[in-house]
Amino acid sequence: MAIGAGVVPKKSDPRSRLHDWRERLEKDLRNNWQLYVMILPVLVGFFLFRFYPLYGLQIAFKDYNIVAGVRGSEWVGLENFFKFVEDPFFFRVVKNTVVLGFWTLVISYPLPIIFAVLLNEVKQQHGLFKRVTQSISYLPHFVAVVVIVGLIYDFFSFDGIVNQIAVALTGDTVRILGASEWFRPLYVGSVVWQGVGWGSIIYLAALTGIPPELYEAAIVDGASRWQRIKYVTLPGLLPVISVTLILSVSSIISVGFERAFLLQQPATYNVSDVIATYVYRRGLIKFDFSYGAAIGLFDSVVAFALVVAANYIVKRTNEDREGLW
Template sequence: MTAQPTEATLPAAAELSSSTAKLKRRGRGNSENDRAKVPWRTTLRRDWQLYSLLVLPLLFLLVFKYLPMFGNIIAFRRFRPGGSIFGDEWVGFKYFEMFINDGKFWQVFQNTVILGGLSLLIVFPMPIILALLLNELRSPKFKKLVQTVSYLPHFMSIVIVAGMIFQLFSMQGTINQIVEAVGGDPVSFMQRPDWFRTIYIGSEAWQTVGWGTILYLAALTQIDASLYEAARIDGANRWKQTWHVTLPGIRGTMVTLLILNIGSFMAVGFEKVLLLYNPLTYPTADVISTYLYRIGIVSSNFSYATAIGLFESLIGLTLILSANAISRRLVGTSLW
């Protein structure tokens, strides 16, 4: 026979259970406090192998990212080759006034903004679309094949990619051979400014779209399968499941990468533009990074180039801070 609880024992049992819960909360709080009170020297001594892995990355950041910042002082000082590395005399905002009043700089600035905007509008969404399409495939072999084919261009050198572009779009290239075969006249794609942006954005999408899907595919695996089952029970088709379940599930990844891309909005690919452009395509192809290369390295006007580079960096910093603040306020996701 099992003893039934009486009215006299119920308050005692309730009091005992509440006391036990208090002890558990108190014990948990004490353990958290004890963990928080562990001195950092003890943690460093205990996990020194893990912390030692940070030495090389921190040295890299210090030597190649932070120490060069001191060189920005020559944007306000006249620098002469062979003189002091921090400039010979103070000139204030002279070099900033020079590029603000220079019409050539604003043409380069406009080209940079247009190429950066096209990259955000066209190149950025393509990995998301490809990841969603790959997620719908039911054949594992075909999915692996598509992934492999789309990943390969990322591992090609930019020099090789530029060579392939010249091979395709030159006067005797593959595209013009096809045009002539159908009775058309060959087009000088690489010498016409109006074709440069199309070629650049197309090659950028081809080279980066496959590699960009990796993060999104990893994010898709973290979505709870029960959400899709609940959506199907509610009568949602595949499109509605994608819109109401899949996209919200990877929203954090999309917003994070979007903020990072906006931060590098002005840093349009220097290497590819340098390899593809020529004086005939300067009106649409010349960007800030290539302009800085010609002004600073080729012409040795280091102070003027530093002033332009500092201006570009301030714009990038403003963009990433603004995008992060807007995302935190509207979406609730941000980098910090």
């Protein structure tokens, strides 16, 4: 119901209409004041914590100084953005972000689908085995990133369990922590360890929606297992796959802060310094607030553009012309 729908103003006189409107509002406030009392703290909270910070985003176009504050600082237009493009580290952080995001996507995106398909092949009479495997696979999702990275520091140290195995096999110790060439494998590996099981939930749910008759019919028609996967299972997953793909494409440019920050060391900055960690270091550690805000804004705009582009491509390529919107 639209606001005031169904109430026809008696006269077209604007003052009388305003009067009617006020009268209705007063009556509404009298009758439904409790609803207003409920929503008020919610609106205040959203304003303070979600909307008002957007007002502070203007410092990306200003030369922020602490004394003058957000409002009083001087406008500098796009200077902060030009500064970022000319920054000697611009190329490095953008490249690191994209490379890390790309490998994370390419490796960690398909694995939950494969895992779900394999789990789906477990025989019906082994339901318990399937459930236990599922439960175990979700577990790493609940482990804090800081714990995972902390364990990586322990397991991959010189005398850690991984090097104990390496010494037993090859006789040599491998320097893994603080070595640039190992940063990406460690990063992506930890994402995979944490996310494969959890990521498969949505595909497993989609698989339960495939009627068993389809499999039975396929068997009667003499379809091999691979053909059943290819012609029954995967088409059943396709709608979900296109949605999750669109949603995960933006992760290429927005590599999460926590994992990269905790896993990186100054020695590995050449591969591990990503946009999010650079914003933190420049903006909050070196107090270059305007610059940090500008880089952050740049990052979100690119991420948003990527989602729109991915949605467009998915719409173009699939036959039903269906994207996310």
